[in-house]
Amino acid sequence: xxxxxxxxxxxxxxxxxxxxxxxxxxxxxxxxxxxxxxxxxxxxxxxxxxxxxxxxxxxxxxxxxxxxxxxxxxxxxxxxxxxxxxxxxxxxxxxxxxxxxxxxxxxxxxxxxxxxxxxxxxxxxxxxxxxxxxxxxxxxxxxxxxxxxxxxxxxxxxxxxxxxxxxxxxxxxxxxxxxxxxxxxxxxxxxxxxxxxxxxxxxxxxxxxxxxxxxxxxxxxxxxxxxxxxxxxxxxxxxxxxxxxxxxxxxxxxxxxxxxxxxxxxxxxxxxxxxxxxxxxxxxxxxxxxxxxxxxxxxxxxxxxxxxxxxxxxxxxxxxx
Numbered sequence: 218x219x220x221x222x223x224x225x226x227x228x229x230x231x232x233x234x235x236x237x238x239x240x241x242x243x244x245x246x247x248x249x250x251x252x253x254x255x256x257x258x259x260x261x262x263x264x265x266x267x268x269x270x271x272x273x274x275x276x277x278x279x280x281x282x283x284x285x286x287x288x289x290x291x292x293x294x295x296x297x298x299x300x301x302x303x304x305x306x307x308x309x310x311x312x313x314x315x316x317x318x319x320x321x322x323x324x325x326x327x328x329x330x331x332x333x334x335x336x337x338x339x340x341x342x343x344x345x346x347x348x349x350x351x352x353x354x355x356x357x358x359x360x361x362x363x364x365x366x367x368x369x370x371x372x373x374x375x376x377x378x379x380x381x382x383x384x385x386x387x388x389x390x391x392x393x394x395x396x397x398x399x400x401x402x403x404x405x406x407x408x409x410x411x412x413x414x415x416x417x418x419x420x421x422x423x424x425x426x427x428x429x430x431x432x433x434x435x436x437x438x439x440x441x442x443x444x445x446x447x448x449x450x451x452x453x454x455x456x457x458x459x460x461x462x463x464x465x466x467x468x469x470x471x472x473x474x475x476x477x478x479x480x481x482x483x484x485x486x487x488x489x490x491x492x493x494x495x496x497x498x499x500x501x502x503x504x505x506x507x508x509x510x511x512x513x514x515x516x517x518x519x520x521x522x523x524x525x526x527x528x529x530x531x532x533x534x535x536x537x538x
Contacts, residue, residue, distance in 0.1 A: 219411060220459025227255060228263060228466075229499065231260050235260065240260065240273065241257045257290075261274060261293050262293050267298075267301065271294065289324065292424070292428070294321070298312070299352070300431070303435045316359070325355050326355045329354055330353070334353040337426075338350060347376070348372045349429045377433035381434070381446055384430055389453040389465075397416055412461070414458040434468065434472050438475035438476075438478070448488065451476055454469065454493075470495075473500065474499070474504075477500050482506075486514065490521040494531060497535070498535045501535070501537075515532060515537055518532035
């Protein structure tokens with residue numbers, strides 16, 4: 218079991234269920250097993266209306282009177298808030314509603330601070346990404362006079378591109394990515410688990426960078442000159458086995474969705490041989506396809522037999538008949 222399996226078995230089903238008005242059982246996060254909690258986290262990450270999803274979640278944990286914030290999906294909530302801040306702005310009513318929640322403000326403060334700014338600086342040494350350190354400062358999200366709108370695009374765009382190019386070569390192509398020797402681990406522990414593929418310090422670095430990577434995808438997505446970068450991010454799967462939550466697979470899906478919004482269906486379908494079937498299914502869930510578009514996708518699948526076995530999905534699974 219890994220991120221590929223979770224994407225197919227939980228993430229896509231969670232999105233489909235939300236469209237049908239079926240939400241995870243609230244008690245799953247408080248009382249459920251790991252997989253049930255993961256379903257709730259995926260819902261928070263993928264929900265079309267995040268503020269509504271956050272209210273649903275906040276009311277449940279308020280009822281349960283959870284004493285500690287340690288078990289809350291802080292980074293997932295932070296990333297969705299960052300999305301609203303980046304795309305719609307600080308003064309957007311949805312974001313202002315979040316700010317009125319004491320829980321949300323506490324989570325922002327937990328996710329930020331000088332410690333994280335220092336760790337980010339260390340993780341990006343030599344990448345010229347310093348303008349993005351503002352994403353680790355709580356004031357950037359809590360106060361309008363420190364808002365992200367004050368960032369100058371002539372400074373932030375090069376930083377975003379530098380970071381995404383590094384992510385492509387490091388995490389997706391595997392250049393300089395340190396991995397574990399699973400056979401040695403098998404000899405030492407008696408366990409052979411592909412989920413342990415990537416070395417822990419590399420995973421920690423990815424987790425530090427995830428917010429800047431997400432911000433960078435959303436930011437460059439505002440400029441058509443970024444099509445080549447978005448295509449590369451959407452095309453290349455991770456060099457290692459994705460962890461259960463699969464934030465790298467999520468970045469891939471979001472990159473593809475951003476590219477789709479930029480170029481439209483007619484141009485996007487020309488990329489059919491390059492992308493996983495899962496990508497097209499995900500976009501269909503998020504944006505919807507007409508019957509004519511579904512037929513074009515089925516025809517493309519026949520012309521270019523897909524190879525999506527590692528993601529456990531084929532054209533037949535999409536239900537586009």
